[in-house]
Amino acid sequence: MARNIGPSCRLCRREGVKLFLKGSRCMTEKCAITKRTYAPGQHGQIRKKESNYGTQLREKQKVKRIYGVLERQFKHYFKIAERSKGVTGLMLLQLLERRLDNVIFRMNFANSRSEARLIVQHGFVYINGKRVDIPSYTVKLGEEVSIRAKEPMLKRLAETSEALKDRAIAKWLEMDAKNFKCKVAAMPTKENVGFPIREQLIVELYSK
DSSP states (O other): OOOOOSOHHHHHHHHTSOOOTTGGGGGSTTOHHHHOOSOSSTTTTSOOOOOHHHHHHHHHHHHHHHHTOOHHHHHHHHHHHHHSSSOHHHHHHHHHHTBHHHHHHHTTSOSSHHHHHHHHHTTOEEETTEEOOOTTOBOOTTOEEEEOOOHHHHHHHHHHHHHTTTSOOOTTEEEEGGGTEEEEOSOOOHHHHOSOOOHHHHHHHHTO
């Protein structure tokens, strides 16, 4: 499976905002973007006037990196959103939010989406009682997502959940934290994303 294997902090610096790709580390003084607020590379400190295309491209890249999706898959999501009934930008965000790895992240059992992806890949996640180890699986309305593992793993997940208790759980999920499961009670909205995303710029970019 293709994935980004380079330094995560460079991605945040390139976009100029914290993407929280390393979870709780991003909230500490060790976060790279707090030390170096400019873009990486030898030309990173040179100020450039950004075109409309450049602004649209940066927004797309930012969203891709937040959810850990590469270009081909992101474009596939956009085509599905474009064919769906409703506002294309919102449909795109809903598809990304309903990725299984993102659901585990929203349940507060993982510090970051990359950590949530590993939980899924290792076979600990079940949908309606059936094991699913595909991080990109799109959960549907009414489906139950649960985590089953041995006691040491469950203890670790409980500790992570306790450490993240100040981070709000997505309102579109009905949580049962004690039993390590949740139910998709509603479709996610833009407000549930919890990150400033201008999805209309992405729509404009792909509509050219």
